[in-house]
Amino acid sequence: MCGRFALTLPDDAVARLFDARLSNDSATAHGQNICPTQPVLTILSKAGERHAGPMRWGFLPHWYTTETDGPLLINARAETIATKPAFAQAVRRRRCLIPATGFYEWTKDAEGARLPWYIYPPEGGVLAFAGVWQVWGAEDTRQATCAIVTCAANDRLKALHHRMPVILSPQDWPKWLGEEGHGAAPLMRPAPDDALRFHRVGTAINSNRASGDGLIDPLPLGTG
Template sequence: MCGRFAITLPDDAMARLFQAVPANDLPPNPNYNVCPTNPVAAVTSDAGQRHLRPMRWGFIPQWYKTPADGPLLINARAETIAEKPAFRAACRERRCLIPASGFYEWSKGAGGARLPWYIHRADGAPLAFAGVWQDWEREGERLTTCAIVTTAANAPMCAVHHRMPVIVEEGDWAVWLGEAGKGAARLMQAAADEVLAFHRVDPRVNSNRASGPELIEPLAEAD
């Protein structure tokens, strides 16, 4: 799964990287501890024009009467996304890219302690998570919401967790966004083993209130 991530790339740099028109109300950046229900920046494509726009991280199915009417859907499993009623239409029609600098995952330590890790691209480039999105509206309240697509972890990541986000390489962005015909399904797989690197970080990130660049720094004397 993916339950937290960091984004440190400035808005204008994100817009240039994805060749997208940025919205005026993007969420504050940098954010070293993006949590579920937080606003995130996502890239969508409309008739070939890409947009960088804010979305709530936590997909709301159309049948929810309130945003809290059911489970919080922050992730969509690649193996079942095309079949699940919540995601089926979005998988076909509303795919997005969610930029990130890295993400957090937790392994279990002695006595069941939660040991946080920061995972990022080995080459230092930004990540582009595969995502799906949709608008939800009830009684005048309207939210644009998204979920990150996840898949079974690759071999290195299995040492930390059995799931990981689907990471879309730059050459495949147009396919995932629906600009270059069909083929999105083949992208929903784990990144190659050499793409990611990871290191232990301070357990302070276990709190969703923690913030600051020190959250992604390697933990000194990690076990």
């Protein structure tokens, strides 16, 4: 799964990376502790043009009458996304990219304490999570919402968690965004083992209120 991630680059820089036009309404969450229900930067394609803009991280199916009318759908499993009523239409017609500079997973020690790990590309840069989106609500409640697609973890990340986000390489972006027709299902696979690195970080990130620039710093050697 993916329940927390980081995006430390400004929106305009990310939009340029994805060759997308940045929305005027670009009030998105940034920093090293982006959490569910926050507005996250997304990339989608309309009429052959890419657009970058905010969506609520937490997919709201059309039958929800309020934002809390059902479970918080921050992830969509690749194995069942095409058959789940909440996501079936979205994965066929409404796919997006969700940029990130890294994300987090947790293990537990012998006493059950949650130990956070930061996962990121070896050379830095930006990851592109596969996402699906849905416009929900009417009139003053109308908003775009999204979920991150997940798959089984690759062999390297299995030590931390059995799931991981679907991470798309630049050559796969046009297919996922629907710019090269249909048939995006084969893209929903684990990233190669060498595509990511990880290290332990401090437990401050366990709080969704944590902020600052040191959350992704590796723990000093010998720290438990």
